[in-house]
Amino acid sequence: xxxxxxxxxxxxxxxxxxxxxxxxxxxxxxxxxxxxxxxxxxxxxxxxxxxxxxxxxxxxxxxxxxxxxxxxxxxxxxxxxxxxx
Numbered sequence: 001x002x003x004x005x006x007x008x009x010x011x012x013x014x015x016x017x018x019x020x021x022x023x024x025x026x027x028x029x030x031x032x033x034x035x036x037x038x039x040x041x042x043x044x045x046x047x048x049x050x051x052x053x054x055x056x057x058x059x060x061x062x063x064x065x066x067x068x069x070x071x072x073x074x075x076x077x078x079x080x081x082x083x084x085x
Contacts, residue, residue, distance in 0.1 A: 020052040020065065023078040031071030035061035042071040053078065 029051075031042040045051060045066045053076065055062040061072040 020054045022081040023051060023053050024081055025049050025051060026077040026079060029064065029073045029076050031064055031066070031069060031073055032061070033071060035063075035072040039072070043069040045069075045073075050081065051078075 025045060025047055028047050029045045031045060032039040033042050043066070045064070049066060052065040053062055053073075054064075061074055062076055064071060064073045064076065
């Protein structure tokens with residue numbers, strides 16, 4: 001029982017530790033409701049806005065947080081600012 005508890009606790013902490021990076025957008029970015037083609041538009045983030053971004057740079061869609069909005073952006077154009085975890 002103890003081993004199962006430790007394994008579950010490790011799995012929880014491993015998945016909850018996600019790095020977000022503070023970046024500045026170089027172009028207007030559209031946030032979509034999911035990372036799939038054909039999903040609905042959530043919000044349009046203006047150029048020059050500071051946002052938090054997550055995911056590998058090689059991925060097509062990346063998760064973005066902007067104020068009260070969160071969504072997926074298709075290959076966002078940005079300049080790195082700092083690391084936030």
